[in-house]
Amino acid sequence: MKEMIQTHDDLLDMLDDLLREPTAFWNDFYADRDKRIPFFVNKPDENLVRYFERGIIAPGHVLKLGCGPGRNALYFARQGCTVTAVDLSRQSLAWARERAQEEQLDVDFIERNIFDFPLAKEAYDIVYDSGCFHHIAPHRRRDYLTLVTDSLKHGGHFALTCFIEGGELGGSDISDWEVYRTRSLNGGLGFTEEKLRLIFADFDVIEIRPMPMMPASATTFGRTGLWTAVFQKKHDNGPLLYKKNVAT
Incomplete structure (x- = not known):
């Protein structure tokens, strides 16, 4: 029966309906390419470029979550990576495909909500998220972690940029409970370093x-008000390939 909650998935779907921006919202967001949106520029994140330059990550199989107009997915392709890039906005993917065609780059762009993406276990060396995570509601955080963890090979890398709590780009400082009291993410949740370490403690x-x-x-994108973070999935056995803890 419609709107009857019988399973855990039914509950998640109901909460999604209360909080998630509909696909039409994101299509409208990307429809006007002349809007003064900072990340509409075709430049990769400065931290991503640094990860390659420092040898933290190397070319491999990449899963890009929430790829938008494709700027970071295209950078991975330029580095010789095999790239799968997922986004739910048809408008953003049309733009990303145009950019890829102009540069004759091969990226597998997929129109799909990341939680409906068919999971390929331990298929990727790198999972990269620039600006998707802070739009994930708390009730989907465990699903997000499962997606990232199960997608990565052992020793693979997960990196993201997300809003700083109370930062100049927004970064709502409301609690997870308050999200549901107000039925809003307030434009995107902000995080502290402590919260990021706790969420990605595995x-x-x-x-x-x-x-x-x-x-x-x-030639790279950089804006204050954002965290950059890179993590490594733990090996079942043996030491990490690369490990360097940096406190900020």
């Missing part, structure tokens, strides 16, 4: 730091 922390502001002339 990973080894390589680095967590604020993103710096990059000048308009830079």
